[in-house]
Amino acid sequence: MTPASTDLTILALLSPFAAAAIAPVLTRYLKHNAAWLLAVVPALIFLQFATMIGPVSEGAKILPALHWVPSYGVDLSYLIDGLALTFALLISGIGTFIILYAGGYLKGHPQQGRFFSFLFLFMGAMLGVVTADNLITLFIYWELTSITSFLLIGFDHLRAASRRAALQALVVTGGGGLALLAGFVTIITVTGHMSLTELLSDPEALRGSEFYLPIFLLVLGGAFTKSAQFPFHFWLPNAMEAPTPVSAFLHSATMVKAGVYLLMRLHPVLGDTELWTTVLPLFGGATLLVGTILGMRQTDLKLMLAYTTVASLGLLVMLTGTSVNKALEGAVLYLLAHSLFKGALFMVAGTIDHEAGTRDITRLGGLRGAMPVTFVAASLAALSMCGLPPFIGFIAKEILYEGTLEVGSGLVVTAVAVLGNALMFAIAAAVVLKPFFGPKVETPKHAHEGPVLLFAGPVALSVTGLVAALLAHTTGELFVAPTLSSLLGEAAHVELHLVPAHVGMPLLLSLVTVALGVGFYLSLARVRGAIAGALTAIGWGPDKGFDQFVAGLVMIATAVTRGVQRGRMQTYMTAVFAITALSLLLPLALADGLPEMPSFPEFRFYEWGIFAIAVVGLAAVLTAANRLTAIVSLGIQGFAVALIFMLFGAPDLSFTQFMVETLSVVILALVMTRLDLTPADHRPFAAKVATAIIASAVGAGFMLTLMSITQRPFDTRLSEFFAEYSRVIAHGRNIVNVIIVDFRGFDTLGEIAVVVLTGLCVLALIRVRTRTTSEFDDGAGEEALAKPQDLSNRAVHAPVLEAKG
Amino acid sequence: METGLSVLIGLFFAVSVYLMLSRHLVRILLGIAILGNAVNLLIFTAGRLTREVPPLIPEHLYTLVTETANPLPQALVLTAIVISFSFFAFLLVLAFRAYQELGTDDANEMRVAEPEDDPLPPQGY
Numbered sequence: 041m042t043p044a045s046t047d048l049t050i051l052a053l054l055s056p057f058a059a060a061a062i063a064p065v066l067t068r069y070l071k072h073n074a075a076w077l078l079a080v081v082p083a084l085i086f087l088q089f090a091t092m093i094g095p096v097s098e099g100a101k102i103l104p105a106l107h108w109v110p111s112y113g114v115d116l117s118y119l120i121d122g123l124a125l126t127f128a129l130l131i132s133g134i135g136t137f138i139i140l141y142a143g144g145y146l147k148g149h150p151q152q153g154r155f156f157s158f159l160f161l162f163m164g165a166m167l168g169v170v171t172a173d174n175l176i177t178l179f180i181y182w183e184l185t186s187i188t189s190f191l192l193i194g195f196d197h198l199r200a201a202s203r204r205a206a207l208q209a210l211v212v213t214g215g216g217g218l219a220l221l222a223g224f225v226t227i228i229t230v231t232g233h234m235s236l237t238e239l240l241s242d243p244e245a246l247r248g249s250e251f252y253l254p255i256f257l258l259v260l261g262g263a264f265t266k267s268a269q270f271p272f273h274f275w276l277p278n279a280m281e282a283p284t285p286v287s288a289f290l291h292s293a294t295m296v297k298a299g300v301y302l303l304m305r306l307h308p309v310l311g312d313t314e315l316w317t318t319v320l321p322l323f324g325g326a327t328l329l330v331g332t333i334l335g336m337r338q339t340d341l342k343l344m345l346a347y348t349t350v351a352s353l354g355l356l357v358m359l360t361g362t363s364v365n366k367a368l369e370g371a372v373l374y375l376l377a378h379s380l381f382k383g384a385l386f387m388v389a390g391t392i393d394h395e396a397g398t399r400d401i402t403r404l405g406g407l408r409g410a411m412p413v414t415f416v417a418a419s420l421a422a423l424s425m426c427g428l429p430p431f432i433g434f435i436a437k438e439i440l441y442e443g444t445l446e447v448g449s450g451l452v453v454t455a456v457a458v459l460g461n462a463l464m465f466a467i468a469a470a471v472v473l474k475p476f477f478g479p480k481v482e483t484p485k486h487a488h489e490g491p492v493l494l495f496a497g498p499v500a501l502s503v504t505g506l507v508a509a510l511l512a513h514t515t516g517e518l519f520v521a522p523t524l525s526s527l528l529g530e531a532a533h534v535e536l537h538l539v540p541a542h543v544g545m546p547l548l549l550s551l552v553t554v555a556l557g558v559g560f561y562l563s564l565a566r567v568r569g570a571i572a573g574a575l576t577a578i579g580w581g582p583d584k585g586f587d588q589f590v591a592g593l594v595m596i597a598t599a600v601t602r603g604v605q606r607g608r609m610q611t612y613m614t615a616v617f618a619i620t621a622l623s624l625l626l627p628l629a630l631a632d633g634l635p636e637m638p639s640f641p642e643f644r645f646y647e648w649g650i651f652a653i654a655v656v657g658l659a660a661v662l663t664a665a666n667r668l669t670a671i672v673s674l675g676i677q678g679f680a681v682a683l684i685f686m687l688f689g690a691p692d693l694s695f696t697q698f699m700v701e702t703l704s705v706v707i708l709a710l711v712m713t714r715l716d717l718t719p720a721d722h723r724p725f726a727a728k729v730a731t732a733i734i735a736s737a738v739g740a741g742f743m744l745t746l747m748s749i750t751q752r753p754f755d756t757r758l759s760e761f762f763a764e765y766s767r768v769i770a771h772g773r774n775i776v777n778v779i780i781v782d783f784r785g786f787d788t789l790g791e792i793a794v795v796v797l798t799g800l801c802v803l804a805l806i807r808v809r810t811r812t813t814s815e816f817d818d819g820a821g822e823e824a825l826a827k828p829q830d831l832s833n834r835a836v837h838a839p840v841l842e843a844k845g
Numbered sequence: 846m847e848t849g850l851s852v853l854i855g856l857f858f859a860v861s862v863y864l865m866l867s868r869h870l871v872r873i874l875l876g877i878a879i880l881g882n883a884v885n886l887l888i889f890t891a892g893r894l895t896r897e898v899p900p901l902i903p904e905h906l907y908t909l910v911t912e913t914a915n916p917l918p919q920a921l922v923l924t925a926i927v928i929s930f931s932f933f934a935f936l937l938v939l940a941f942r943a944y945q946e947l948g949t950d951d952a953n954e955m956r957v958a959e960p961e962d963d964p965l966p967p968q969g970y
Contacts, residue, residue, distance in 0.1 A: 204970040590970075598965055607959030609952040610868055617862050641849030651853055658860045661875055674875055677857075681882045684850075685889070685922075689899045689914025693889070693922055700930040704878060707934060711941050712871070715950070721867055735863035743855025746887060750847035754893050759917045763909045766916075767902045775900040775909075779920035791924045798931035802938045 045091075046104040052088040053118065053171060055081055056164030060157045067153030075143020075493060078156055079136050082163060086132040089125060096125050097518045099531055103173065103237065112176075119173035119236050122522025123304055126372075127170035127297075129519075130379045134293045135163045137497030141387050142285040144493030145394060155195060159289065162188035166294050170301055173235045175224040182220065182262070185295050186213040192290060193282040205278040208586055212275045216265025220302075223258030226251055239309055243529055246309045256315055259306060267299025267353045270327040274583040277334075277346040284390025287342060288497075292349045293383040297375065300356045304371070308529030312363040317448075320361020325456040327354025332463035336564070337571040341389035341399040344471060345382065348425075348464050352378045355460060359440055362447045365524075369534060370440025372523045376515075377424055377432040377505060384421035384501035385471060388414055391494045392475055397484030401470060406480030410487045415476045417498035424505040425468040426557065427461060427550065430538055432509040437461060437553070439536075441546040458553050465557025470564055512536040617734050624741030628748060635747035647687060654680035665720050667712045675705040692776050850890045857883035870940040870950040877936060881929030885922045892918030 059081040066074040092102055105117035120128070142159060146152045165188055168181030187210070194206030228234055231245040239245070246252055263269075268276035279291045290296070303311075303320070310316060331351030338344045352374070359371035391414050393399040396407065408415045424433035444454040489495070508515045516536030524532040540547050560567060575581075628634050643651070657677030664670035678701030685693040721728065762775055762783060772778035780788050861883055864876030892915040900916035902909055944950050947957065 200970050207970060605959065607956050607961070609955075610866065613866055617866065635848075638848035641846060643846070643849055651849075654853060655856065658856060658879070661879065662860060662863065667871075670871070670875060674878055677879065678882060681886060684886065687897065688889070688894045689897055690889070690919045690922075691899050693885075693919055693926065696923060696926050697885075700926055704930065704933060707937060708874075711937055715871070715941065715944055721869075721872065723868070731863055731866040734866065735859045738862045739855040739857075739859025742858045742883070742887065743851050746851040746854060746890060747848055749891055750851065750893065756915075759892075759915050762916055763900065763902075763913075767907045773902040773904070775902065775916035776919045776923065779916060780923060784920065787924060791928055794928055795931045798935045801935055805935075805938050805942050 048088055049092075049102070049104045049118070049120070050106060050116070052085045053167050054164065055085060056160045056167065060160035060164065063156035063160055064153030067156060072143045072147040072152060072493070074153075074156070075140050078143075078160075079139040081160070082132045082135040082139060085167070086129060086136060089120075089128045089132060092120060092125055093129075093518055096120065096122055097522050099522070099525065101237070105173070108177070115174050115235075116177060117173040117235060118171040120171055121526045122519075122524070123301070123526035124171045126376070126519050126523045127294075127301055128167055130376070131163060131166050131170065131294050134289060134379060134383050134497075134501065135159075137387075137500050138285050138289040138383075140493050141288070141390070141497040142283075144491050145285055145390055146283060147493075151195070155192075155283070155285075158188055158191045158195065159285070162192065162290060162295070166298070169298050173237055175228060175234055175236065175239075178236070179217070179221050179224055182266075182298065183214070183217050185290075185298060186210060186217055186266075189213065189279070189290055189295055192286040193279050195283055195286070196281070199281070202281045205275070205281040207590075209275045209279050211586075212265050212272055216262045216272070219258045219265075220262025223255050223262060226255050226258065230255070236305065240529060243308050247313055252310075252313070253315070256310060256313075256319075259302065259310065260319070263299035263302045264323065264357075265299070266302075267296050267357065268327075268350050269299070269323050269354060269357055270330045271582050273327060273330065273350045274581065274586065276350050277343055278583065280340075280342045280346050284342065284386060284393065287346070288383050288386035288390065291346065292386050293379040296349065296353055297356075297379070300353060300360065300371075300375065303357065303360045304523075304527050307360065307363070307368075307527045311360075317361055317363050321358045321447075321449075321453055322361075324354045324356070324358025324361055325453065325460075327351065328358060328456060328460040330354075332460050332467070333571060334575075335467050336463060336560070336567050337575065339401050339568075341392065341401060341471060341475070342386070344401075344467050345385055345389060348467050349378075349382060351460055351464060352382070355440075355457065358453065358456070359443065360527075362443065362453065364443050364446045365528065365532070366446055367440060367443025368527050369520060369524050369532075370436060370443040372520050372527070373432070373436035373439055373536075376508065376519065377436045380501045380505040380508070381421040381424040381431075381433060384417055384498040384505070385425065385468075387494070387498045387501075388418040388421065389471070391490045391498070392487075394494065395485065395490050396475075396487040401474035404475035404481060404483060405478040406476070407487055408476040409480075411476075411489045413489055413495045414498065417495060417502045418472050418476065420502035420506055421498065422468045422472040424502070424509075426465045427553065430506065430509050432505045432515070434550075435509055435512055435536060435538065437550060438540060438546045441549045445545055454549065458549055458556070461553045462556035463560055465553060466560035466564060469557065469561045473561075509538055512538045614731075614734060617738050621734060621737035621741050624745055625737065628741075628744055635744060635751050638747065638751075650680055650683045650687065653677075654684070668709075671705055671708050671712060674708065675701055678704065690776075692774070846894045847890055850886065850894065854883055854886045854890060857886060868951050868953050870944065870952065873952065874933070874937060874940055878933055881926070881933065885925050885929070888918050888925065889922050 059078060063074070063078055066077060070077065096102065102120040103117065104120070105115055108116040118124075139156065139159065142152075142155060146155055149155065162185060165181050165184035169178060169185060172178035172181055190206045190210040193209050194202050196202045197206075227239065227246065230249050230251050231239060231242065233239040233242060233245070246255060249255070265272045276291060276296060280287055282291070328351045331347045331349075331354055335344050335347030335351065338347060356371050356375060356378075359367045359374070362368075389399055391411070392404065392407065395411065396404060398404060420431070424431035427433045427437035440457065441454065444450055444457050447453050513536060516534040520536065521532055521534040524534060654677050657673050657675075657680055660673030660676065661670055664673055678697065682694045682697035682701060685691075685697055723731075762779055766772055766775045766778040766783075770778045770782040772782065857879060861876045861879035864872045864879065867873060867876070895912060895914040898911065898913040900909065900913040900919070940950075943955065947955055949955065
């Protein structure tokens, strides 16, 4: 790959983020017509990727890269092979039409610019997911898609249902994302490979590892939540609260397939084990059936489509889980087909809603004449979804049946696939036949054809589904074969024909599917009633469970907060000091760090005297019954400390301590005389004893720790350094001063800043008058206010500021 | 020597913690003032004690030749004294203003931020 095209590719991958930044500005000036201009961005990205179709279909891997955080080995490196390219083309291609569609759908919406912005952010993130080579980069993009999905689902944030759906999607996919991160970290630790390229070139590294099971489960946790596999399927139908362009783009064509992408991407290294071929088909099959059955129950077009999306994702996971070549080929084809027809059908559902005012199929009918273009697009897409020729959906179904028949437990897998497909057939038929055929029903709005912005997307996607089938051979060569090669980890050959080469089991199964589907469609009303009855009988589902989970979480959080945060400072302080005492004493006792029994210290008589003064000062503070005694006693112990500094060779400290103590006593005296408070302790005796025990424990802890430290040898290197260089390089003889103003000058600068800041805070505290006091409307507060205070404030103010100087 | 001072420092800590565990602002303030002294003495003593000789380089010399007190803890403590003083001054004014506004010096009765009958947080979305 030439440097120029590397730059272009990286530019293409990052351009959606730039588009997200300019979209609101453009929309402000051009209104909904900005969509035409903005759609150029994904179109150009599509063209850039289209240039790679040739080389990639010949087996090349394109690896554009930029160093990002080299010290951690995190690179902005990309891997573009068949799988990545197919996804990238789908994202940018469908994205182009979604942008146009969003222009028409949210025409006149005050936040349309923001909406475009979110869509572009998502597009950039999703392109990143499918092209990222570095596992960490992949994870970051993965989480970005979850976040943008949250923003888009909650776009209409004034409705509680939107907020709930957004939060639910974020919690479920974000939780899965965490599992995925753990999985990736385990993969990196076990194999030492940070990039997919390295990982894929070492296919046995994971399968043979003893950590295979945890890695498998963690990766599945990410993939299953993102791709809405049972029992995590519930967030996807709820995500339909989002505006329809979002449902069409994120929640059918692209984002929800990220999980499938991940499984396909890691298939060469994780797949084809007994665990893989058991768990994936099991959950995939269950999701397929649950999705279609729940879909049959719905009458809302978007919800019907949403549940079939769940079902289709289940089908894809089931097929990926078989690890049979033919079934994997079917999965790739179905993936292509599904993105095209489901994207189109969602946009059709949105158009119907937009033009007719409802999406309920029981209130729609006979729109065929009023909306002919939409009708044609819907029919083409639905025929593909039904798996009828000559559409890509038909070829996909033929191949996947061929594949399921080859699986070990083929009968079960095939039966599940046939049943699921038949139910999807019925839903697809209902989605088109109910609104467009039959007698014309009066709708809330007078229905007519939507503008070109609305029908361009459905037409383009459904026609692509037809063309891809008509040019089956080319589709197979350019898209399916390279993608399949990525899944298998070796070159694959794919031969696709629109007309089945021979009449065999797959064609027969297709006929059975169609027959069953027609049967289901005809008995739709009865089936719907039966399912609704059964669901009411069960009464509980994961969706309700989510509500209970959130309510429980809030309750636990409240209880914990109430328990820990009692609003009593004494409780907090007691906890802090009890833990301080424990953390000082326990290590000493456990690690045998207790000091040796010291000999009786040898002090000179005046030293004893000063110690005695300090002790007397402390005792007097403790027992002081009035303010003045307390203040004076505080001064006594402070001056004793100053004398201790003096005796042990620290005259600077001594000076400072004298000044500070004097100032403290003066300020304290000034403030205390304004406060009519006694320093005496009025608590009951038992409370005093409990406090005394904790206080003694803290004191003993510090005492023993200090003894134990001073009994060990002392490392004097740092002090010697200062002593040696103080005069030589800093030209000062007072080493303490040199350290403060020179060696550690920045510390002193910080100290001065703290003092200045404290001074400002004091000033603010005094200056802020009692305007806000009326908010604390308790009688006591008013009483205190009533006192004349201006004088006292000035009195406190002056000395405090002086002290700062 | 260090041992003897350790006992004294333990006493300083015990007294300051005892005072801080009281409910009354005045006692808490006194405790904080003493805590500053306790910590400063702790740092000072941990750097080992030397009697009377300050860390000054004689006029005619370029490095220390005689045994002097350890300059490093002194530099640290010098900073700490000033910081703990400004901290004390701030707390003092804060306590004073709190008493003016709230009309109580009992920490347990200061419940403006966390009222006793605080309603539950919202349960919905």
